[in-house]
Amino acid sequence: MNNGQHQSLAGVTPHLTIGEKRAKEAIDFYKAAFGAEQVMEPHMAEDGERIMHAHLHINGGSLMLNDDFPEYGQAAGKPAAVTLHLHVDDADAWFSRALKAGATETMPLADQFWGDRYGQVTDPFGHRWSIGAPVKQS
Known part of the structure; x- marks a missing residue:
């Protein structure tokens, strides 16, 4: 983990929206399944329940993710075709x-x-x- 220091991102970085307040579960899964490492502690939303931003490294590349925020027009239903x-x-x-x-x-x-x-x-x-x-x- 990088103790909150931002690392530069190059190329295209996928940014996943995880539904049903399961971003923490997703982080744990990506660690177990793909050896993900957290770049920093996830930033929590003001409600204290949802992850607003998380940054992981997997196999030398970056992956960002967050819980869904329907109040900002961001819904997670079915993921986009990617x-x-x-x-x-x-x-x-x-x-x-x-x-x-x-x-x-x-x-x-x-x-x-x-x-x-x-x-x-x-x-x-x-x-x-x-x-x-x-x-x-x-």
Whole structure:
């Protein structure tokens, strides 16, 4: 954790809205499933119940998330059609860890024609994650 110091963000950073006041649960899931590390303690809303902003690092990249805030026109119902991709060193290990943490297999992990071992899972909050790594040569 970075004790509240902001780190610069490069490229595109996904920012997820988590419904039903489950952002804390999502943070815990992403730690267990994908080895996420908190960059800082989450910023709480004035109601003391909802997370307004959380910043995580997963596999060298940033992920931001928050609870939904319908009063600001931000609702979380069904997530938008997006897939978050993780390019990792060992797809089998990452895929297995995600399933053990509570993800649901959406596309079985398999060797693909483009040279990656690739599969997809859906997290308990409705977001789809793809996991891929170069096929290991024996």
